[in-house]
Amino acid sequence: xxxxxxxPAAAPAKDQEKSGIDVTGLWSGQSWAECVTFTFDxxxxxxxNDITFTxxxxxxxxxxxxxxxxxxxxxxxxxETGKVAQGTMGQSLLQMRVMMPDGSxxxxxxxxxxxxxxxxxxxxxxxxxxxxxMWRARRSx
Numbered sequence: 001x002x003x004x005x006x007x008p009a010a011a012p013a014k015d016q017e018k019s020g021i022d023v024t025g026l027w028s029g030q031s032w033a034e035c036v037t038f039t040f041d042x043x044x045x046x047x048x049n050d051i052t053f054t055x056x057x058x059x060x061x062x063x064x065x066x067x068x069x070x071x072x073x074x075x076x077x078x079x080e081t082g083k084v085a086q087g088t089m090g091q092s093l094l095q096m097r098v099m100m101p102d103g104s105x106x107x108x109x110x111x112x113x114x115x116x117x118x119x120x121x122x123x124x125x126x127x128x129x130x131x132x133x134m135w136r137a138r139r140s141x
Contacts, residue, residue, distance in 0.1 A: 020089075020090075020091050020092065021089055021091075021092070021094075021112050022057050022089075023055050023057050023062060023089055023094055023112055023117070023139075024055055024056050024057045025054075025055060025139045025140070025141050026052065026053075026054050026055075026139065026140050026141050027052065027053040027054075027055065027117060027137035027138065027139050027140075028050070028051070028052045028137055028138060028140055029050075029051055029052075029117075029135060029136045029137025029138060030048055030049065030050055030051060030071055030135065030136065030137075031048070031049050031051050031068075031071075031121060031133055031134070031135040032046070032047070032048055032133045032134050032135070033045065033046065033047040033048075033076075033131050033132075033133040034131075034132050034133045034134070036132065041076070041130065041131070044073065044076060044131055046072075047071070047072065047073040047076070047133075048071035048072045048073065049068050049069065049070070049071040049073065049075055049076075050068070050069040050070065050071050051066065051067065051068050051069070051135060051137065052066070052067040052069075052137075053065070053066055053067075053084070053096075053108075053137065054067075055084065055087070057087075057089055060088055060089050060090065061087065061088065061089075062084060062087030062088060062089050062094065062096060063084050063087055064083075064084040064087070065081070065082070065083055065084065066081065066082035066083070066084065066098045067080065067081055067082075068080050068081070068082070076104075076123065076130070076131055077100070077102045077104065078101075078102075079100040079101055079102055079104070080101075081100075081101060082098040082099060082100045082101070082106070083098065083099050084096050084097070084098055085097050085098070085099045085105070089112075092111055092112075093109060093110070093111055094108075094109065094110050094111070094112055094117065094119070095107070095108075095109050096108045096109075100123075102125070103125065104123055104124060104125035104130060105123070105124055105125075106121050106122065106123040106124070106131075107121060107122045107123075107124070108120075108121045108135060109121070110135065110136075110137075115138055115139040116136070116137070116138050116139075117136065117137050117138075117139075118134070118135065118136035118137075119134070119135060119136075120132065120133065120134050120135070121133055121134070121135055
């Protein structure tokens, strides 16, 4: 009965089936830095930042941009922007490597459920971990 409505979407729907989930859109939320003894910067213990991902997905490949804003603390090393250099949407797990302006990179992993996603992140610099924590976001479009 709705075959007319399905026709234009037939091609994109096939692409989305490969990874099962499409994360294209604007995702806004927060990140929380863990308080771990081997953290490079102990002053970031409990840091909350407002974060945004603008993502585009083609098949299983995900690209896009990252933004960070003040929550209860400035963004780590003033990294207010980033680029999703490598992103993959598997059957249920989104994995992204975000390259930061200071040369560090953060690995964000999360499980999307509809228009919500949550997971963990680890930031690396100079071969070592400098921060890790949790993040969650909601898709606004």
